[in-house]
Amino acid sequence: MSVGLIFLVVLVLAAAGYFVGRARALSLSAQSGRKLHSLPSYYGQTVALFIAVPAFFVLIAWLFIQPIVIDSRVNGMVPDSVIPDGGARSLVISDVRRIANGLDAVLSRDAIDESALTDGSIDFSSIRGRLADVGVALVGDVPTEVFEAAKAYRQGAKFGNMMMTVAVLLVAIAFGAWSYTWIRPDMRARNISETFIKALLIASSTVAILTTAGIVGSLVFETINFFKMYPASDFFFSTVWNPQFRGGSDLGIWPLLWGTLYISLIALLVAVPIGLMIAIYLAEYASKAVRSVAKPMIEVLAGIPTIVYGLFALITVGPFLRDYFAQPMGLGSSSSSVLTAGLVMGIMIIPFVSSLSDDIINAVPQSLRDGSYGLGATQSETIKKVILPAALPGVVGAILLAASRAIGETMIVVLGAGAAAKLDLNPFEAMTTVTVKIVSQLTGDTEFASPETLVAFALGLTLFVITLGLNVVALYIVRKYREQYE
Amino acid sequence: MSGMTTAITPTPKVAAMNETKVSARDVQVYYGDKHAIRDVNIEIRSRTVTAFIGPSGCGKSTFLRCINRMNDTIASCRVEGNISIDSENIYDPKVDPVQLRAKVGMVFQKPNPFPKSIFENVAYGPRIHGLAAKKSDLDDIVASALQKAGLWNEVKDRLDSPGTGLSGGQQQRLCIARAVAVSPEVILMDEPCSALDPIATAKVEELIHELRENFTIVIVTHSMQQAARVSQRTAMFHLGNLVEENDTDKMFTNPDDQRTQDYIMGRFG
Amino acid sequence: MSGMTTAITPTPKVAAMNETKVSARDVQVYYGDKHAIRDVNIEIRSRTVTAFIGPSGCGKSTFLRCINRMNDTIASCRVEGNISIDSENIYDPKVDPVQLRAKVGMVFQKPNPFPKSIFENVAYGPRIHGLAAKKSDLDDIVASALQKAGLWNEVKDRLDSPGTGLSGGQQQRLCIARAVAVSPEVILMDEPCSALDPIATAKVEELIHELRENFTIVIVTHSMQQAARVSQRTAMFHLGNLVEENDTDKMFTNPDDQRTQDYIMGRFG
């Protein structure tokens, strides 16, 4: 049976288990006259869970282990002699796999009996052609050893598959039956299934931890390599960013960090007031009709590919700011600037602030508004003094999310603010951000094992640590000012 | 600057007792299709305590909320007819509900303290109305309002702890203090003593007595005793109708309407 | 399928009247640093109505919430001592608070209907406890619960409209109906009649009378009259202490404690 089919069968079994479990609980309770501890459906759920979970567990473990076992067996069948010079065993093994899978197609297309494979009644010396006919392309002729290995692989896989089917179904049925017989009216079925769900919830929240571990893990190795090639003190304390193609670069992080902060700050200065006002207007003032149209519309802003914003910054906003502000004010004549990128990025992250805040504001209980109106407060006073403080944690979360998005953005910065790393206060100057340089150094033409490329990892890790610090501060602030209503 | 005297357009004559403060003409209130208040006509006198009584769900709160236009906040609610305060129609489009509500304060049926500190809860009103010039003024206003509501002793040591962490009755008194702190001309109290013990109740009743000297008070209560104790006038609602409005003494001794009699005697339902 | 048998460990013999149902030993409750309940020792008898009285903020609700472990939901709240129901310690780690709460129902001081329809509000409990096999059973349970709470006539035509759109008193009765619908063994009522008119109050008191035949009831009330009318036992709290616990008759005629006497006579504060 294919994995998908097994999966389905187990699901069906679980569904069936649900009904029998439920029925048994009901009938037991009717027989004994004792009331069920939990709702009958929880007994069903318990049985279903006992059927599905161990079975899926076995299935996944099997899928993980079987290839390893078979590969090692097949590996033994492939002598070194058939491995091309400089080639790798793993590639030959994958050839074996390809042939084995192709054989199925050959057999079914030519209506050949399974036994023909082993008794040699058909000539398989032209196996390459036959496989090509069914769309499996091979490179050269197939050495006998490889073909034998392929057959063995096929056998092994077939056998393994069969065993897997048996094992999975057995486990499903065994656990199902056991939990079925375990059902008593006083069994705490709800608690069992809830414990189970809680375990799932916990497992889900560890994904975040694992992701962090993964990120740190995948950055740290190359970062260490980088610091072996480039002095950490220069990286952290130099104020010059000037990578050179042929080495001898200055890779100080400060200009990039400064650009990141500057641009994100401008973006937030645009997005937070506008976004919050939108949220307030939609939640408090707008009619239902306006709200139901405007909110999804503004959300589209978050879905427009950033390249569109980038081009908007490059072609429209940049020259506009240069011609009407920077040049008249004598602040430079660069068409790409921090301000350009910040403004445009601000527009993009508006929905992060507006939509999330709107939901939170909307969730503040009406009785609080009533309390304030009843004292003669205007709507805006109510919003500013009662509703926003009550919604603060959510709003801060939304702003943090927007800030995060701003820090992580590349395209708008590249097109809007340019690629020059500078430490400058003038908002009409071109600058760039850490993220942009991570992308560009990583995708550049420089050799990989050079500090110019590896600096991307160090930048990534440093940014990670810095944002972590900022988040700790934010958490602390939110905790401090949090107001619980009711 | 006393809270009393922030008026800018002084009404020339001073409202005398027994003069009409609030008058309602043919008021109808609908919640969507539901006709919750029918043809209510009532004159509420100045410097008088008027009690609204009537079985639960008869429309007391609804009518009360009409008087300071709190019903505006319920989308499905529609008010018809005419309600005027000091002969000014409060449903006039020119009327600013904000100013109306500053003039007509309200204590809600369910205590709804803000998720702020106890101090901030009470200081909120005086702040937005600019009743205190200095921090110390504000402190005084807050303290005196809490004292009036009989809560001062219990909370004076923890003015900074959240108002939502109070007991039910404390929250109710906090809301009374909050309303009183802005010294409105009319105070609407929707069952202000429902969660209060007899002593606290007595304190609030005392407050009402005191307030009556200067203000107009409307109180919704389920306690006939309380109505008899604190009010001069009583209005009886039933199924959205104003059944009878009369001097409290008369009402409790010799009501005109059979339904009032039945209700007071506990013979309803 | 009677509500009687939702017990954690089903109570085999039917508890006789006057047998101890709930017993508290040296209960201390803290909100953070605040010591809200001190050394409370009390036996609450089965099939008896026990009234908790005491000034606002003295800890009645807090103690009540301990009995079905609703205090678990307040992060800052810490309970010490021992409370047992049917001789089982409810703070035992093995005890499932959910089951406890199914057995010990609660009506909260502030009405808190779900933002769902009236029907769903009442049907929720029976549904999660599997008290109704069929839709018609559920309809019956809901109808009878609403009738018991005296709300049926007012809402029978609008069972589908939201529970939050009811008047204050109606919401309170809805919450009573909701608690009654799961027929718990012990019902804790925190000022169930605070927003109710005399007739509705009478109806709830009647309900309490009726429930008493089979259930254990604890009621917090500020009305001495009510306490006298409905309860057999009365407990008086003051500043977090249980001052006195006694037969209601005795309590209201000849209390042992001076403070009780003062409180009942309205001489506090």
Add this chain to the structure above:
Amino acid sequence: MTDVSVFGNVAKDIQTKSILEPDARTRRRNAAEARFRLWGAIAVALGVLALVGLLASIFSNGLSSFRQTYVTLDVFLDPAKLDKDGSRDPASIAKVSTFGYTPLIEKALAEAMAAKGISVDGMNAKAASELISKEAPASLRNHVIANPSEIGETVSFDLLASGRIDGYYKGRVTMESAALDRNTSPEQLQLAERLKEAGILTTRFNWDFFTAPDASDTRPEASGLGVAILGSAYMMLIVLVLSLPLGVAASIYLEEFAPQNRFTDLIEVNIANLAAVPSIVFGILGLAVFINFAGLPQSAPIVGGLVLTLMTLPTIIIATRAALKAVPPSIRDAALGVGASKMQSIFHHVLPLAMPGILTGTIIGLAQALGETAPLLLIGMVAFVREYPAGPPDGFFDPASALPVQVYNWTQRGDPAFVERASGAIIVLLVFLILMNLIAIILRRRFERRW
């Protein structure tokens, strides 16, 4: 100022305030109110305006990519060229490469011109044949291989016109620009005009844009979004199926069950921080974990989907947690009070009330995931892919590209025809986004209520 007590020794004369004539302070406050409200309206207007402006520029650039110019020719499938041994054996037909088909088309065009009497000065047959896309021989060849029996017949084909000619009918190319343009000439445009008059050349709706795979730089007219749409659909399916339940589950645990301690603080900060990780770093992670460690294939939607899932999770979690936090505790109390378990109170009451926030998080998270290219860069999905992935679930493991990748790739290409197509791709992406979020938006409207 002396008397601060509220009513203490106030004069018994109370002057009532008129509610019709606001006092100065009220007027000030009302003005502030009006201003505040106006700011709100302006903010909304700004947001909508920005959207409308951006959409207008996208649409004005991109709508033309939904139309395409075709040249209809009767091509004689010359057996002498296509099937030299006359066997009609597919293998031998396949030996003739696309280069062998070019002359057939040139000839067919010349014949068609001759038949209609069209000639333009200074045009030789080669220059005339540049009107036709380089894709044409390939489509001809595919047709012949599929229908070998038609060799020897004259078959009518709709062949793509070349990008510059197509651009002429969309206003991108003008006679003046053609004069400067190395890749076309005014004569070619004139010829196109004549062909159009003769009904050989038509411009019509371009279905292929939605179904065809990408094409190389020399054939902008043949490029389409088929593979990209499939790839994006696969990835979004994975993202939705994984990130929504995972995100909601994680939020429920953190918000409702997790004890307040260092560890949960750590998780909380962690999640907030993950939101700030640049998306390309998720690509680094995906490369390291899913491809190098887990051995999943390069360029495959499964890896893209997993990476985007990890990237969207923080958004969904943050939104969901905020929404859960906003549900008043009294609702939880009410449910617990009737004997609901915590799990029941959450799933029956809290979650439905938090639904709008959860859906908003999903909408925004998916919008972000759908438009993201940077992480795909490192897992090999920013690629030139012409083979359609198989149907799911096998197709999850086949190479595919994605809509934003196509936009990114096309904007980088030299031929200006790709600019138009990139805008077209953005329109498709936005439509895709809106369709994807429609259910969420509708659901959210239903769940929105105040209590």
Add this chain to the structure above:
Amino acid sequence: RDQIQIAGSSTVLPYASIVAEAFGENFEFPTPVVESGGSGAGRKKLCEGVGENTVDIANSSSRIKQSDIDTCAANGVKEIQEVRIGYDGIVFASEINGPEYAFTPADWHNALAAKVLKDGQLVDNPYKAWNEIRADLPAQPILAFIPGTKHGTREVFDEKVLIAGCEENGTAEAIKAAGGEEKECMTLRTDGVSVDIDGDYTETLARVDANKNGIGVFGLSFYQNNTDKLRVGTMGGVVPSVETIASGEYPVSRPLYFYVKNAHLDVIPGLQEYVEFFVSDEMAGPNGPLAAYGLVSDPELAKTQAAVKARTPMGALN
């Protein structure tokens, strides 16, 4: 895996995709997947090891580096073929309506370098307009959009324009005389006159569009696709074209490569065919589609074809 997997330079990508497309059309093998992601990342992927989930070919706009070869060797990628597919011309172009420019490398160095030789003195770059550098250049403010340092093009620009110009106008000598290094020839002014572009040529084009007096650095093929928008400048009097670059007259060009993992040749279906098809006259010859698109055909293509047939692995870097 059935299809060939290619990664690497975005400069080579257009050519690779043209070949891949034709390959898919004319062979029974599936169309190869061509990723872009930069030469460095491509070579890194190539050297990650041998096996199904590593790439078969890395496109590169610059020659492989010793460090890459070492990584390859360390990961078991012993034999790599180096295939030079042709040359990429680099042109200097301005807005179509602007004036004509006839540059020399020396002009560029004078325009962009941080320190230039003026009146025999090494000074901070004083030039604001092109005609200040040389009177017969147009009187336009200097503004140049040059590839960012991550681009392979920048390396060529540095070498063939800046350093060449530096020597041409004598600055190099002056620097050496002052005890500096040749590196200083490539130090650019930071007053916003020289703008690094980290994006691609379309970005440069858009910038030239937004700054009408700007001059951008483009690839020849990009310019050829946009002759209606750009006016190309001459370098040393030579107009850039496929022919002048092939003949070596036009100085600024670079070879393009791809690297094939020999170990995959026998196991990835179609790989050998693809490699041969790429360098065949049909594709990479002077009349092939690659040349038509702007690749400067390699005069030594025949040698490459033979090497590819023989699968000759590359030797040590020289």
